[in-house]
Amino acid sequence: MSRVSFEDVLKAHERIVSHIHKTPVFTSSSVDKIAGRKVYFKAECLQKTGSFKARGALNAILALKDTGNSSAGVVTHSSGNHGQAVAWASRLAGLPCSVIVPQDTTAVKQDAIKGYGANLILCESSPTSRVETCNKVAKETGQVIIPPYDKYEVIAGQGTIAVELLTQVPDLDAIIVPISGGGLISGIATAAKEIKPNIRVYAVEPVGKDLEHCLREGKRLWPNPPTFLDTIADGIKTQQVGQLTWPIVLSLVEKDVFTVSDEQIKDAMKFAFQRLKLVIEAAAGAAMAAVISQKMKQLDPAIAKVGVILCGGNVDICNLPWK
Amino acid sequence: MSRVSFEDVLKAHERIVSHIHKTPVFTSSSVDKIAGRKVYFKAECLQKTGSFKARGALNAILALKDTGNSSAGVVTHSSGNHGQAVAWASRLAGLPCSVIVPQDTTAVKQDAIKGYGANLILCESSPTSRVETCNKVAKETGQVIIPPYDKYEVIAGQGTIAVELLTQVPDLDAIIVPISGGGLISGIATAAKEIKPNIRVYAVEPVGKDLEHCLREGKRLWPNPPTFLDTIADGIKTQQVGQLTWPIVLSLVEKDVFTVSDEQIKDAMKFAFQRLKLVIEAAAGAAMAAVISQKMKQLDPAIAKVGVILCGGNVDICNLPWK
Numbered sequence: 001m002s003r004v005s006f007e008d009v010l011k012a013h014e015r016i017v018s019h020i021h022k023t024p025v026f027t028s029s030s031v032d033k034i035a036g037r038k039v040y041f042k043a044e045c046l047q048k049t050g051s052f053k054a055r056g057a058l059n060a061i062l063a064l065k066d067t068g069n070s071s072a073g074v075v076t077h078s079s080g081n082h083g084q085a086v087a088w089a090s091r092l093a094g095l096p097c098s099v100i101v102p103q104d105t106t107a108v109k110q111d112a113i114k115g116y117g118a119n120l121i122l123c124e125s126s127p128t129s130r131v132e133t134c135n136k137v138a139k140e141t142g143q144v145i146i147p148p149y150d151k152y153e154v155i156a157g158q159g160t161i162a163v164e165l166l167t168q169v170p171d172l173d174a175i176i177v178p179i180s181g182g183g184l185i186s187g188i189a190t191a192a193k194e195i196k197p198n199i200r201v202y203a204v205e206p207v208g209k210d211l212e213h214c215l216r217e218g219k220r221l222w223p224n225p226p227t228f229l230d231t232i233a234d235g236i237k238t239q240q241v242g243q244l245t246w247p248i249v250l251s252l253v254e255k256d257v258f259t260v261s262d263e264q265i266k267d268a269m270k271f272a273f274q275r276l277k278l279v280i281e282a283a284a285g286a287a288m289a290a291v292i293s294q295k296m297k298q299l300d301p302a303i304a305k306v307g308v309i310l311c312g313g314n315v316d317i318c319n320l321p322w323k
Numbered sequence: 324m325s326r327v328s329f330e331d332v333l334k335a336h337e338r339i340v341s342h343i344h345k346t347p348v349f350t351s352s353s354v355d356k357i358a359g360r361k362v363y364f365k366a367e368c369l370q371k372t373g374s375f376k377a378r379g380a381l382n383a384i385l386a387l388k389d390t391g392n393s394s395a396g397v398v399t400h401s402s403g404n405h406g407q408a409v410a411w412a413s414r415l416a417g418l419p420c421s422v423i424v425p426q427d428t429t430a431v432k433q434d435a436i437k438g439y440g441a442n443l444i445l446c447e448s449s450p451t452s453r454v455e456t457c458n459k460v461a462k463e464t465g466q467v468i469i470p471p472y473d474k475y476e477v478i479a480g481q482g483t484i485a486v487e488l489l490t491q492v493p494d495l496d497a498i499i500v501p502i503s504g505g506g507l508i509s510g511i512a513t514a515a516k517e518i519k520p521n522i523r524v525y526a527v528e529p530v531g532k533d534l535e536h537c538l539r540e541g542k543r544l545w546p547n548p549p550t551f552l553d554t555i556a557d558g559i560k561t562q563q564v565g566q567l568t569w570p571i572v573l574s575l576v577e578k579d580v581f582t583v584s585d586e587q588i589k590d591a592m593k594f595a596f597q598r599l600k601l602v603i604e605a606a607a608g609a610a611m612a613a614v615i616s617q618k619m620k621q622l623d624p625a626i627a628k629v630g631v632i633l634c635g636g637n638v639d640i641c642n643l644p645w646k
Contacts, residue, residue, distance in 0.1 A: 024347045026369070045600045046349070108597065270640060274431065277368045277602040277636035313600035317593060323641060 009159035045313030053085035059157030080109030087118035149183030159187030182245030189252035206231035235283030332482035368636030376408035382480030403432030410441035472506030482510030503559035505568030529554035558606030
């Protein structure tokens with residue numbers, strides 16, 4: 001695969017469709033009033049494993065299985081949701097699986113990974129340590145690495161969300177997507193722009209990522225080695241967009257980025273719990289925060305219908321970020 | 324109307340269908356494993372106003388409007404969800420509305436009622452005080468009383484859930500329904516037994532209601548005056564089944580009743596938040612508690628597919644019953 005094509009997304013959809021949920025789309029008149037337009041929430045928090053990551057992981061693992069070189073199984077590193085998804089997908093595919101997670105990953109995510117029968121390996125909480133540990137395990141076991149975003153099959157799998165969403169709401173003018181490594185947004189942008197060339201795809205980032213600056217300059221301005229952002233949104237704390245995802249993001253995503261603070265995320269999570277009755281994690285809270293932000297109100301009025309990806313629901317409900 | 328017929332439920336459905344959500348049905352393989360059968364959750368927590376009560380209230384109010392004698396509007400008493408539903412339905416129908424609630428009703432429910440533009444009136448927290456205040460307001464204003472369950476149009480409205488659910492999952496063997504005044508379960512039983520005569524309808528009650536005893540004796544054994552149960556499930560704290568609902572419950576609902584404690588309800592709510600990613604209130608937690616109870620495991624193995632009504636999601640998320 002060189003880059004990811006719409007055909008790759010459609011092939012991914014065919015591969016995974018019988019195993020994943022076609023997640024429902026929710027609307028709320030009170031949200032519409034606040035946002036000044038119609039908002040359609042794609043509830044990937046209700047996806048298998050509690051996040052959209054099930055899509056990309058399953059596509060990558062089923063594609064690997066098709067090659068016939070998968071007997072040693074797979075390994076990945078992930079702050080939680082991708083790890084959970086790889087563990088789930090491996091069990092479904094009948095392959096052995098190791099998952100490396102930073103030691104500060106929430107208990108609920110660690111337990112879920114173990115619950116799918118994967119071998120859980122803790123590492124230090126830095127992007128570098130994750131990658132090194134993962135490479136070491138891969139070398140020792142012969143397991144194939146399934147990275148969280150920098151793999152075309154993963155990106156294609158995440159793109160299936162757009163295929164579904166644009167069937168459920170065909171006349172969307174824009175889609176708002178939380179960004180971390182960029183697998184979700186690049187998959188969605190690839191599919192959505194092909195289905196509806198005029199659609200706009202917006203990223204939502206935690207404070208400190210500075211994506212808008214990079215996009216406007218057309219350059220990766222992030223410091224190295226890669227670091228994690230200081231944010232309550234643990235699912236989107238990776239500062240740098242990936243190497244494979246970056247060119248896709250740069251060419252297809254709006255330069256205008258929604259940047260949200262922890263305080264906004266927290267308020268938005270509460271709002272989603274109360275109004276949508278959905279349990280969402282902070283990364284999805286970031287998307288909700290964008291929806292109820294001032295910036296949203298001021299968006300081009302021609303953008304009448306907006307899709308919003310509520311990417312996951314794996315939050316520790318005994319440690320919600322409010323009293 | 325004498326009693327409620329399946330035709331009344333169908334007529335109610337026709338009347339309200341364009342205004343309410345056809346709520347989604349969710350499944351969970353981990354729940355199926357625990358329950359020892361396939362479980363289908365009907366998510367009325369995602370209904371307009373956050374509970375199934377929108378159905379009955381809207382049907383009663385639109386039926387009243389059809390009579391042409393509705394200009395003074397409506398009044399009701401309710402611990403919250405029915406009040407919210409009547410307020411919402413009145414606004415939709417363009418009628419004035421007063422809602423009497425016990426003074427200990429959660430803030431989130433009070434605010435919601437006021438948010439729909441209704442006149443909120445506080446009363447003492449006893450069934451007797453609610454009824455008296457309601458009668459007084461009705462007399463003074465000429466507003467028509469929309470009771471929470473003892474009205475055939477309300478019962479018929481709630482029955483529309485069964486019509487939907489048995490379209491979504493036609494081969495259900497049983498439906499599990501939380502019971503308070505009995506409007507929800509009598510509506511559902513009326514419709515479900517007509518669509519699928521062999522289906523079994525089970526009630527879930529908080530400890531202290533003693534419904535099974537009443538059903539087996541075929542008598543209303545509850546003490547008078549009516550009282551509220553001491554339960555965290557504020558939506559189902561009415562001890563006595565209604566006068567109109569009782570004969571329906573007695574003739575159509577299983578004598579075998581699921582009785583659940585506060586501790587079970589709390590654990591079940593947590594379980595629903597974590598596994599289903601749904602924000603449910605304690606009354607719906609009671610239904611979930613039945614699903615994961617020992618009694619459920621021991622139910623007739625011929626009951627392979629069970630529908631469960633998650634009746635509402637109006638919980639104060641800043642005061643969840645766990646740390």
